[in-house]
Amino acid sequence: MKLEIGxxxxxxxxxxxxxxxxxxxxxxxxxxxxxxxxxxxxxxxLKIEFIDTKGDAVDIPEVEGLDIRYQGQSSSVNIVNFKRTxxxxxxxxxxxxxxxxxxxxxxxxxxxxGKKTVSAxxxxxxxxxxxxxxxxxxxxxSRISSDRTAPYVHEPFGLDLEVYIRDGVQIDGxxxxxxxxxxSGMEGELDWKVAGQRRKAINGTxxxxxxxxxxxxxxxxxxxxxxxxxxxxxxxxxxKRRSYGFDDPFFGDFFxxxxxxxxxxxxxxxxxxxQPVPTVGRPASYTGGIGVFDFDAEAGPKQVKAGEPITxxxxxxxxxxxxxxxxxxxxxxxxxxxxxxxxxxxxxxDEVVFEQVVIPKSDRIxxxxxISFSYFNTKTSDFRTITKGPFPVTVESVPQQAAQVIASVQxxxxxxxxxxxxxxxxxxxxxxxxxxxxxxxxxxxxxxYGILALPALLLIGLAGMERRRNALANDVARARRQKAPRSxxxxxxxxxxxxxxxxxxxxxEAVHDALVDYFGHRLNLAPxxxxxxxxxxxxxxxxxxxxxxxxTTEQRRYGIHSGSEKPKAEMK
Numbered sequence: 118m119k120l121e122i123g124x125x126x127x128x129x130x131x132x133x134x135x136x137x138x139x140x141x142x143x144x145x146x147x148x149x150x151x152x153x154x155x156x157x158x159x160x161x162x163l164k165i166e167f168i169d170t171k172g173d174a175v176d177i178p179e180v181e182g183l184d185i186r187y188q189g190q191s192s193s194v195n196i197v198n199f200k201r202t203x204x205x206x207x208x209x210x211x212x213x214x215x216x217x218x219x220x221x222x223x224x225x226x227x228x229x230x231g232k233k234t235v236s237a238x239x240x241x242x243x244x245x246x247x248x249x250x251x252x253x254x255x256x257x258x259s260r261i262s263s264d265r266t267a268p269y270v271h272e273p274f275g276l277d278l279e280v281y282i283r284d285g286v287q288i289d290g291x292x293x294x295x296x297x298x299x300x301s302g303m304e305g306e307l308d309w310k311v312a313g314q315r316r317k318a319i320n321g322t323x324x325x326x327x328x329x330x331x332x333x334x335x336x337x338x339x340x341x342x343x344x345x346x347x348x349x350x351x352x353x354x355x356x357k358r359r360s361y362g363f364d365d366p367f368f369g370d371f372f373x374x375x376x377x378x379x380x381x382x383x384x385x386x387x388x389x390x391x392q393p394v395p396t397v398g399r400p401a402s403y404t405g406g407i408g409v410f411d412f413d414a415e416a417g418p419k420q421v422k423a424g425e426p427i428t429x430x431x432x433x434x435x436x437x438x439x440x441x442x443x444x445x446x447x448x449x450x451x452x453x454x455x456x457x458x459x460x461x462x463x464x465x466x467d468e469v470v471f472e473q474v475v476i477p478k479s480d481r482i483x484x485x486x487x488i489s490f491s492y493f494n495t496k497t498s499d500f501r502t503i504t505k506g507p508f509p510v511t512v513e514s515v516p517q518q519a520a521q522v523i524a525s526v527q528x529x530x531x532x533x534x535x536x537x538x539x540x541x542x543x544x545x546x547x548x549x550x551x552x553x554x555x556x557x558x559x560x561x562x563x564x565x566y567g568i569l570a571l572p573a574l575l576l577i578g579l580a581g582m583e584r585r586r587n588a589l590a591n592d593v594a595r596a597r598r599q600k601a602p603r604s605x606x607x608x609x610x611x612x613x614x615x616x617x618x619x620x621x622x623x624x625x626e627a628v629h630d631a632l633v634d635y636f637g638h639r640l641n642l643a644p645x646x647x648x649x650x651x652x653x654x655x656x657x658x659x660x661x662x663x664x665x666x667x668x669t670t671e672q673r674r675y676g677i678h679s680g681s682e683k684p685k686a687e688m689k
Contacts, residue, residue: 144170146226148235150211156244157216157253158286158353160378162188163209163237165226172228174207182215182252183239184381212378213241215252257282259347259384269392270338271304271407271438272495276331278309280347280382284316284323287352289377292329297345297384304334334438338393344386350377394493400502404445406492408437412445416475416485416508423515426474429485429508431458434468437495444471448486452478454643457671476643480514594641605635616688624688625673632670 145168155161163185165175177185188208195202211221222236243251258281265274282288294309312330316323335341352375394407414431421427433442444458458473475485487506494501608631615624633647640647640655649667653660669687 144168144228144230146170146172146228146233146235148222148224148226148237150221150237150239153238154240154242155213156242157213157251157256158244158351158378160213160353161211161239163211163221165207165209165224165235167205167207167226167228169203170228170230171205172207172226175224175226177209177221177224180219180221182213182217182241183219183221184212184214185221186210186212211239212380213239214254216241216243253380254383255283256286257288257349257351257380257382259345259382261343261345261384261387263343263387263389265389267390267392268335269394269407269493269495270335271394271405271441273332273334273408273437274389276307276333276343276387277312278329278331278345278347278384280327280329280349281317281319281324282327282349284325289350289352291350292327293348295346295348295381298343299341302335302337302339302341304336307331307333335391338391341389341391342386343389344384347382347384348379349382351380352376353378398500400489400491400500402445402489402502403491403493403500404443406433406437406442406490408435408439408492408495410435410437410439410490410492410503412490412503412505414488414505414508416506416510419509420511420513421477422513423477423479426476427485427510429473429475429488430461431471431473431488431490431505432468433471433490434465436467437492439467439469442469442492444473445488445490447473447475447488450482450486452481453485454478454646477510477512480512482510482512484509597638597641601635601638604638605631608634612688616685619685621673621684621688625670628670629674632667 147166147168148164149166150161150163152161163177165172174187174190179185186209188210190205190207192203192205195204217240219239219241220236221239223234224236225232225234260279260281262277262279263274264277265272268274278294280292292309292311298307309329309331312328314328315326317326318324411434412431414429416427416429418427429447431445433439444460447453447455449455454476456474456476458471461470461472463470485506485508487504489502489504491500491502493499608627611627612624612631615621615627636642636647636652640652642651649664652667653663656663
């Protein structure tokens with residue numbers, strides 16, 4: 118019987134539908150756990166297989182006592198007796214934290230053309246060498262503590278994180294912290310260091326205790342909760358695999374029989390209540406110090422002339438927020454010019470050194486005023502003030518000196534010239550007939566006129582330079598004004614180098630030095646006289662821009678940040 122072409126065309130969609138239906142009918146989803154029986158120190162693999170179909174990974178519901186994490190996807194194709202079977206496998210790692218019988222799932226897996234609900238069983242028993250532990254927290258755990266239960270804001274306090282590993286359990290010695298720290302209000306990142314190791318007996322069981330230590334500081338007052346999740350890598354025997362016919366210890370041990378297993382330890386919750394610094398009883402000389410400090414100061418030289426500098430050096434040392442302390446202020450005196458203090462580099466992290474230059478304007482100054490440093494003592498919970506000085510000095514007055522004019526002395530030596538005609542000897546007799554040449558001699562040409570003019574031009578130039586030098590010597594303001602751009606150029610180059618290195622402290626220090634040098638020469642001011650009010654009064658049309666420039670530079674030099682996430686843009 119022959120089929121017409123039109124009937125065949127009508128049958129093709131039906132055949133295609135039958136083939137798709139057959140493929141859907143062959144599709145399946147399976148869940149399995151391998152192995153199904155493990156100890157508390159072992160781990161298992163959970164697999165969800167999509168056979169002859171495609172499917173995405175599914176979220177496994179939480180099971181108390183099990184840690185289930187997705188590992189990845191794999192695919193394979195098998196052909197047996199001309200029959201093709203494809204498989205997509207999603208693998209999960211199962212880590213037990215307690216012994217017991219567990220059911221994972223049920224979960225619903227969707228695939229093209231259908232869905233299926235699957236589940237799997239797992240049994241966790243005690244390790245062979247452990248007759249007591251029912252969960253991981255009995256084998257290994259962590260504890261966090263602090264040396265201060267109620268520190269003050271900006272006051273450093275220590276944190277100790279102790280990791281307990283039962284004797285006989287091996288770890289690789291690496292510790293990782295995963296969260297559990299305050300998300301805001303802390304000053305910088307916590308830098309944990311391994312401080313030591315010891316053995317400790319707890320209820321008859323020996324533990325190896327590893328201590329991790331750090332120092333924390335807060336920016337605000339309030340309650341801060343610490344409950345870090347410590348991850349260690351436990352060394353466990355490798356799971357048994359097929360020997361593939363080899364029953365030789367060489368092949369079993371050639372690649373080792375151990376592997377590491379990450380374990381997240383349980384930890385207690387530590388709450389630290391940070392107190393604010395009180396405002397009652399705060400002295401006027403308080404500069405932000407919180408902790409326990411010592412203060413010392415000195416001034417020198419002891420004998421100067423009016424207008425010569427005296428250096429005052431202040432040293433603060435101790436335990437506390439040493440980096441947030443601002444320099445103590447000197448008492449103001451109309452006969453004493455005060456420069457801005459600066460911080461000196463020091464190798465000791467528990468001290469800060471300030472240096473301030475003062476200039477006595479007259480011989481009326483007999484001493485540098487006393488300096489007081491106040492701080493809040495965290496041990497006694499009150500304010501303390503340490504005063505140093507006054508510092509006796511001897512200042513000599515400087516008499517007014519008249520300008521000296523040095524006159525040039527005329528040369529009184531007139532050498533005599535004698536002409537002795539008979540001493541002249543003609544080496545060649547004159548020609549009988551003198552002839553006139555048509556060529557112009559070299560000494561009568563125009564080039565000679567230019568050569569003869571050079572000494573005159575040189576003298577005029579030297580005279581101009583001498584006149585300018587004398588003018589600058591007699592007009593100091595004009596001389597300094599011309600020197601202003603060149604004097605600031607070196608510090609501007611320093612600022613550019615600091616900008617490329619992203620060194621904010623060095624950048625703003627260089628900008629400050631450039632401002633002092635430039636406006637000091639431009640406006641004929643002493644270094645200590647360069648300030649925003651003085652410069653703005655001399656250049657009122659730039660008052661607004663100058664205020665922004667001076668204020669920003671001073672704030673950044675003293676560690677007051679803008680809070681911007683792009684400090685480099687501000688520096689540019």
